[in-house]
Amino acid sequence: MILRPRVEDARTIGYYLGKVIVGLGTVMLLPMVLGIACNEFNPALDFCIGAQISLIIGILLIKLCDTDKDLSWMQGMIVVSLSWLVAMVLGAIPMFLSGHWHSFLDACFDSMSGFATTGLTLVQDLDHLALSHNFWRHLIMFVGGQGIVIVILSLLVKGTSGAFKMYIGEARDEKILPNVVNTSRFIWLVSIVYFILGTLVLGVVGITEGMSKGSAFFHGACIFMAAFDTGGFTPQSQNILYYHSAAIEMVTIVIMILGAINFRLHYHIWMGNRREIAKNIETVAFFFSVSLLFVLVAVGLNQMQVYPYASMLFRKGFYQFISGHTGTGYGTLYAPQFISDWSQLALVGLIIAMALGGAVCSTTGAIKMLRVGVVMKALFQDIKRVILPDKSIVIQKFHHIRDVFLEDHQARTALIITLAYLALYGVGSLVGMLLGYPFLSSLFESTSAAANVGLSCGITQPAMPAALKITYIFQMWAGRLEFISVFTLIGFFVAAIRGK
Amino acid sequence: MKTSTLRNIALGIAVECAYALLIILVGFITCLLFSLKI
Numbered sequence: 363m364i365l366r367p368r369v370e371d372a373r374t375i376g377y378y379l380g381k382v383i384v385g386l387g388t389v390m391l392l393p394m395v396l397g398i399a400c401n402e403f404n405p406a407l408d409f410c411i412g413a414q415i416s417l418i419i420g421i422l423l424i425k426l427c428d429t430d431k432d433l434s435w436m437q438g439m440i441v442v443s444l445s446w447l448v449a450m451v452l453g454a455i456p457m458f459l460s461g462h463w464h465s466f467l468d469a470c471f472d473s474m475s476g477f478a479t480t481g482l483t484l485v486q487d488l489d490h491l492a493l494s495h496n497f498w499r500h501l502i503m504f505v506g507g508q509g510i511v512i513v514i515l516s517l518l519v520k521g522t523s524g525a526f527k528m529y530i531g532e533a534r535d536e537k538i539l540p541n542v543v544n545t546s547r548f549i550w551l552v553s554i555v556y557f558i559l560g561t562l563v564l565g566v567v568g569i570t571e572g573m574s575k576g577s578a579f580f581h582g583a584c585i586f587m588a589a590f591d592t593g594g595f596t597p598q599s600q601n602i603l604y605y606h607s608a609a610i611e612m613v614t615i616v617i618m619i620l621g622a623i624n625f626r627l628h629y630h631i632w633m634g635n636r637r638e639i640a641k642n643i644e645t646v647a648f649f650f651s652v653s654l655l656f657v658l659v660a661v662g663l664n665q666m667q668v669y670p671y672a673s674m675l676f677r678k679g680f681y682q683f684i685s686g687h688t689g690t691g692y693g694t695l696y697a698p699q700f701i702s703d704w705s706q707l708a709l710v711g712l713i714i715a716m717a718l719g720g721a722v723c724s725t726t727g728a729i730k731m732l733r734v735g736v737v738m739k740a741l742f743q744d745i746k747r748v749i750l751p752d753k754s755i756v757i758q759k760f761h762h763i764r765d766v767f768l769e770d771h772q773a774r775t776a777l778i779i780t781l782a783y784l785a786l787y788g789v790g791s792l793v794g795m796l797l798g799y800p801f802l803s804s805l806f807e808s809t810s811a812a813a814n815v816g817l818s819c820g821i822t823q824p825a826m827p828a829a830l831k832i833t834y835i836f837q838m839w840a841g842r843l844e845f846i847s848v849f850t851l852i853g854f855f856v857a858a859i860r861g862k
Numbered sequence: 863m864k865t866s867t868l869r870n871i872a873l874g875i876a877v878e879c880a881y882a883l884l885i886i887l888v889g890f891i892t893c894l895l896f897s898l899k900i
Binding site: 555556559612615616619620623628631632633634636639645648649652653656657660661663664670671672673675676679680683684 | 870871873874875877878879881882883884885886888889890892893894896897898
């Protein structure tokens with residue numbers, strides 16, 4: 363029997379949702395201040411309106427649903443999944459008011475793409491977008507990369523057990539420190555330290571490439587936020603190709619790889635356990651995955667003979683590949699070049715890399731390296747069981763911060779999430795094909811959306827069908843939250859309708 | 863923050879960047895081999 367949710371459930375969910383919305387409204391004040399400082403008064407007004415609406419809704423929810431009860435698991439999951447949908451709608455308000463998005467759906471698409479650190483975009487005339495709006499696009503990636511709820515946790519919530527449930531619901535199944543609020547603060551520490559270093563390096567490189575100081579550091583900050591959070595937005599419409607700079611490409615590759623590292627691993631390395639990087643299942647799996655899959659891509663590119671020199675192959679082939687594998691979506695190619703210049707084999711290699719992604723508890727999306735490693739170990743274990751004599755006991759270990767003995771439930775969980783991702787990639791491709799796009803293009807774009815990558819082969823544009831925009835929004839949302847909280851929300855609505 | 867903590871963080875960042883550079887090196891060597899048709 364399904365139990366209908368109680369009024370008390372809705373009240374608790376509303377209270378915590380209100381806190382998240384208030385936090386979001388407060389974040390909107392940053393681009394508003396930047397707009398005023400840069401004499402961009404109309405864009406500043408857009409953010410003023412967005413912040414006002416968010417703060418009014420948030421404060422109303424907190425007052426109407428005021429409760430001192432802690433969140434249950436179900437409520438925590440629903441708060442997280444609803445927070446991301448509400449953030450998408452509220453974050454889209456200033457974007458839509460700017461007039462650079464064709465419709466509110468397009469603004470919602472970019473808002474979800476930003477928060478989910480995907481990078482697919484429907485913006486028009488990006489090169490003339492106001493600085494404050496451009497800053498907002500990158501800021502939502504930075505906030506979404508850390509996790510919207512994580513941001514609120516570290517600012518507004520004081521160490522409740524409900525905080526831990528929201529932390530888990532946001533696809534961060536690894537606790538770095540015993541207290542979840544301290545965990546979220548450590549995630550911020552890593553991001554801020556790298557933000558300062560990354561912006562500084564990118565700013566200096568920009569200046570040496572001929573940009574003015576102000577422009578170099580603004581671009582540096584924006585590029586860093588989108589690269590470390592494996593997002594993919596850039597301040598210019600031509601993405602990283604705009605800079606025509608091997609140095610910027612090199613620095614962004616390093617930042618993208620740093621963003622694809624598990625925050626728990628960052629913690630252990632920063633606390634002195636530096637050998638962990640050579641032993642950890644995720645870093646080892648990522649290294650082998652990059653090495654092997656790029657050979658596949660290089661063979662494919664070699665068939666087409668479009669990049670005959672090593673430097674070209676590196677800047678056009680390896681750059682898109684590593685951008686796809688880390689889930690960033692930065693590119694040095696125009697979108698249609700994937701279809702015109704790349705062979706099918708190279709595209710398949712890139713799609714596999716996008717589908718696998720980076721580390722768990724990092725800012726990347728997709729299946730992720732820990733699950734790939736665990737599934738491979740489980741496969742080896744089964745092969746050993748078949749090969750070795752019946753009486754032998756087969757034990758499989760893997761190293762993730764400490765030595766872990768592989769158990770069946772770990773392999774099962776990893777496989778279920780892997781299958782869910784494969785299904786999500788498949789559903790998007792199917793919708794693409796139903797709307798008339800070719801198979802490989804549909805699979806490429808669908809995988810890019812669901813794995814929160816952001817590379818596009820040309821399907822994503824303002825003229826694409828609304829059904830496909832909604833499908834990609836759903837894929838970005840479900841892929842970012844890794845399904846559990848999304849399924850819980852669906853279950854909640856089913857219980858509300860059919861429960862007793 | 864203590865000096866030892868700052869030192870650990872600095873070394874940690876260096877190790878992580880070295881890991882990223884190693885991946886870049888592997889990528890570049892692969893590109894080199896393919897461009898030389900080896």
